[in-house]
Amino acid sequence: MFQRLLIANRGEIAMRVNRAAHELGIETVAIYSEADRASLHVRDADRAFCVGPGPVARSYLNIPNIISAALISGADAIHPGYGFLAENARFAEICADHGLTFVGPAPETIASMGDKATAKAIMAAAKVPTTPGTDILDSVTDALVAANRLGYPVMLKATAGGGGKGMREVRTPGELEHAFATAQAEAEANFKDGRLYMEKLIERPRHVEVQVIGDRFGNVVHVGERDCSVQKPSHQKLVEEAPAPRLDAKTRARLHDVALSAARAVKYGSAGTLEFLVSGDDVYFMEMNTRIQVEHPVTEMLYGVDLVKEQIRVAAGEKLSFEQERLVPHGHAIECRINAEEASNHFAPAAGTLTDVALPGGFGVRVDSHAYAGLAIPPFYDSLLAKIVTHGASRIEAIDRMDAALGDTWIAGVNTTVGICRTIMRDDAFRHGGVGIDFLPSLMTAAATPT
Amino acid sequence: MRSAAQFCASAGLTRFRIDEEELAIDVRRSPRPVSTATAVAGDDALGSAHSSNGAATAAERPSTVLKAEFVGIVRLSRPTVAEGTVLGEDRELAYVESLGIRNPVRSGGPGRISAVYVNDGEPVGYGQPLFAIEA
Known part of the structure; x- marks a missing residue:
């Protein structure tokens, strides 16, 4: 060690x-x-x-x-x-x-998974279903031909992309030229790599990801899935939960199997996540994140394993301390990201000093946070202040527990996402379960429209 | 504040500084304010204990604090300077060894060393005060 x-x-x-x-x-x-x-x-x-x-x-x-x-x-x-x-x-x-x-994993694995086009090619070779799409597009003409083949709507994406940058939805051929130019410029500005590729746009999909962890001896397990469909219009996640609600057993098992074969295909020896779009019974590989993720506590609460400790252990050359059979989910877990952001103003980051901080606690509530009263939030970093995670015997219990925990959360001095998270916990469609990634943007539009 | 000021006066201090997060209280009794020495204020907890010692003597002249720009091990250059050493011209006072590279720390001109904040072989972080020099 x-x-x-x-x-x-x-x-x-x-x-x-x-x-x-x-x-x-x-x-x-x-x-x-x-x-x-x-x-x-x-x-x-x-x-x-x-x-x-x-x-x-x-x-x-x-x-x-x-x-x-x-x-x-x-x-x-x-x-x-x-x-x-x-x-x-x-x-x-x-x-x-x-x-x-x-x-973390081997540098080669990080490099190949970090390049979206390479990652997709590796996954396709391992028989992991991927979104129908193209290689690097050399020109707008190529893009027009490709879009006709795939069928509109399509999505332009930066091969070096992330965080929604260099991405454009294109619904008609007329929009393509402008979208191509702006996505390329944005990718160039953000990643110093303006290369774009195209994918068929999966309409109103769910974002479901599978946690995997492997060691240096070739052992790999999956630690179930997380549903991260509640995303801001910028595609950043706000609420995550596990297990994914209203996902049929067959699709769930398929996701787990596909994630395992993908992880084995790259001889994955650390903690990582495979992100998928799910639309009906169809699952499409999106990308693999070769790191511990923000929302890993959801999985930890559900399975009772410490992913960060395990990640450190395997990096030190130890064998995985658990086998697949031992990993059994219990109940339901939800995470809300409490960000210093103004939800009603396109989630713009809020600067300032935290004048008062009271975070929730109690049975089935976990809080991972660096916030304290007096903390000045520097303008240089991301806006996450706290992750509140609740666990319940059932999904509804976890949601109600989250609603109560958010009610106990008091952060003064900056705007936060506490309010919007509470609105989500009380929303009928969310409580019913299985919403798509269009859920939060629609909710925000509805809230902004006077009735 | 008042009791702190009275304490400073009774103790004959020219300066009493409390520096915690956003709160910074800076008290001086010198008729002529320290010019560049304030550049140190609020900068580093490591340096503050030392700088308050030197403040009484530093108060009369402008002084510059040389800080580490690299994370590494500080090596004092020979002949090593100490508090009170007078430099006739620009010279290397030390170097910060970082990933095998020697990053020199120079006086930038003549002057008098008013404080040495580090020991030879000490690990230093970015921005850590190394020397104070009076012009």
Whole structure:
């Protein structure tokens, strides 16, 4: 097992990893930016190094300073959390070059899954169903031909994309030229890679993903699925739950099987997630995230396993501590992301200082958060403040427990998503279960339209 | 505040600083304010304990704090400087060794070392104060 782990992240996930490491008897080293000097993740770690000023490019993405901090503190491994360097294959290679274990899959796996077109080709070869689509499109003319073949509506996507950037929905041939130009420019600006491909647009799908975890000995298990269909118009997730409600047993089993064969196809040796679009009985592979995800607590609550500890164990070369048969879901779990955002204003990030913070607790309630009264929210990072997770014997119990927990949540000083999450918990369609990714955008439109 | 100010006066301090998160209280009794020394204020908890010691002497002249720009191990260059060392010209005071690269820390001109905040071989983080120099 590792002796000392550097955690190359901030906020709640840095604290989550810190706790897991301490439970395993591993000393921790935090990194922080000048803007995060007063953060809880800095206090919780055994040691901490400032690695740069507030902007991410100079701190949380500052590879030389992060590697140097790991080396001078005697760390033997680096946990990247999610975001930042978590899916940066070059960083994983640099870690290895300096004798540091990167807590994640092999660099080649990160690289191939990080390139959407490559990932799709690998999955198609492994007989994983993928959305009908194209390779890289060289021109608008190519795009027009491809769209005619696939049939409208189609989706243009950046091969280096993520977070909804460089994506355009195209419903008619007339829209294609403009969409192609703007998506290309956006991809170029955000990822320095303007290459686009096209997929058939699956109308009103559900977003269902499967958690997998493997070790270096070829053992891989799935830890069930999560339904993440409640997404902001920007395709960012807001509410996640497990198991996926109103999913027939056959489709569920198929998702699990497909995810396992996909993970085996890339010899996956860490924690990861395969994201699928589900439309009726059809499932389509979207992408594989080669990291621990924000919403991993939903799965932990449902299966009673600690995914972060297990991820660290397998990175240290240990065998998976559980077998597929031992993984049995109990009840239902839901997560709400409490972000510093103004929901009624297109979820615009809210800046400011938290003047008062009271977070919920009690039976079946878990809160992962770095928020405290007095915390100033720097403008440089994502807006997540807390993840509230509830577990219940049934889905409705978990929802009602979440509604009550949100009622106990008091965060003053900035706008948060507490209110919109509560609205969702009380919404008839959500309570019925099985909503598609159009659910939240429609709900927001309805709320904004005067009756 | 008042009792803190009275304490400063009775203790003969020119400066008393509380710096916690957003709250920063900075009290001085010197008739002439310290010019660039305020650049240190609120910057680093590691440096603050030392800088308050040096403040009484530093108060009369502008001083500059040299900070680490890299995470690494600080190595004091020879001849090593100490508090009170007078430099006739620009010279290397130390270097921060980071991933095998020596990143020099230079005085930037003549002056008098008013504080040395680090020991040879000490690990330093980004922005950590290394030396204070009076012009």
